[in-house]
Amino acid sequence: MPHHEENRRHEQDRLGIVVIGRNEGDRLVRCLDSLPEGVSCVYVDSASSDDSVAMTMSRGVHAIELTAPPRLSAARARNAGLAYLVAQNPALEYVQMVDGDCEMQPGWLEAGMAALDRDPALALVFGRRRERYPDRSIYNAFCNDEWNVPVGPASACGGDVLCRVAPLQAIGGYDAGMIAGEDPDMAARLRAGGWRLERIDSEMTLHDAAILHFGQWWMRCKRAGHAFAELASRHPELRDPDYRRNCRRILIWGLAMPVLFIVALLAAILSGSVVAWLAAAALLLVWPAKMAQIALAKSRTLPPRIAVASGIFLMLGKFPELLGLLRFRRDHAGGRKSELIEYKQAASR
Incomplete structure (x- = not known):
């Protein structure tokens, strides 16, 4: 040889x-x-x-x-x-x-x-x-x-x-x-x-x-939320990557901010207070402001259309991520094993 x-x-x-x-x-x-x-x-x-x-x-x-x-x-x-x-x-x-x-x-x-x-x-x-x-x-x-x-x-x-x-x-x-x-x-x-x-x-x-479809993207985000929650549970000491921080962001944007907005909106409707209406408006505007901040950062490396879409979808993704996070915590607390979260369709030949 x-x-x-x-x-x-x-x-x-x-x-x-x-x-x-x-x-x-x-x-x-x-x-x-x-x-x-x-x-x-x-x-x-x-x-x-x-x-x-x-x-x-x-x-x-x-x-x-x-x-x-x-x-x-x-x-x-x-x-x-x-x-x-x-x-x-x-x-x-x-x-x-x-x-x-x-x-x-x-x-x-x-x-x-x-x-x-x-x-x-x-x-x-x-x-x-x-x-x-x-x-x-x-x-x-x-x-x-x-x-x-x-x-x-x-x-x-x-x-x-x-x-x-x-x-x-x-x-x-x-x-x-x-x-x-x-x-x-x-x-x-x-x-x-x-x-x-x-x-x-x-x-x-x-x-x-x-x-190719919104539903697939939604399930992929849900899967990511489950992963972040389990990684934070398994590696609470890690700071790079900081999975606990990822979970906090999901809870803040997917749960806390929407709840605060609903509370402020209800208070404004029931009281008619100008201050309450301003508070509700401010909470609502935080979302597009955060989307714009992400889009601006992404625009340094991505085409404008993709950068803007990234800002929008990265924030909207907090909702399915929250569902995945809550699913892990529910299963973990109950001693159950989570089932697969699949987002891809079977390919044809």
Whole structure:
């Protein structure tokens, strides 16, 4: 075997790829077709009703089918994929986690592995995740902006990451009990163990959010509120990110401010007092003022239309986030396990 081929084989043996999905259809086809040849890969399916498993196996990729019970979750799927890869190759050094609605970008794995090789203190790296169709809906555009986090040290991460296997195993992997927020929870536990995370300056994946309707956006925000509440409960000591602060903002804008406005409005109607009417008007105007403040900040990096929409929807999103937050607190107080909050529609093929 030529020397360069031997080196290439060694590099491939260090790496494994875990793809997870549920009813991704053509999105999963694009994901699998973007993966490099010769690298160990496993697809973990969460009870899809489409032909995801058959299509995956027809491409020569091993597929694991999860069933419920126990409860389905992205965390459970990632853990199952990692366990399979390690069983096949106990010396596995790195694992790329990728969602089935994402397409791997050329050169990403080489750039990510090089970054981890250079810095033994790094537990994981991630690059730029972009939306495939940011112009298809305002909601997709919001996602494209959300993924654009600064290059450099990171305090949290999303689902697409290149991890060292050893530290991920040391913390017990992802928490399969979480229906949302499992990625930042994993990141917080890695950092608590002394590891660092980094967003490197490299294109990583193309993501297809496929959020085309208001109802999908609403459910995604609800899911985010649930995640913030659970992360605040699990990591109350964290200040970067400060999940307790996120929850306070949700409670202030989604609950306290509307209640104060209703009380002031009722007082104004019942009393006819000018002062009460002015108080109600002031409370009402706080909302557009906050929206304008966000839009102005977003206008530095986004087109005017997207910046204005961001200001509006980020504030309106406090209401579904509040529902998600209250759902977690209700379930947590009652000792119940929360069910999945899904916002994506099954893709057709």
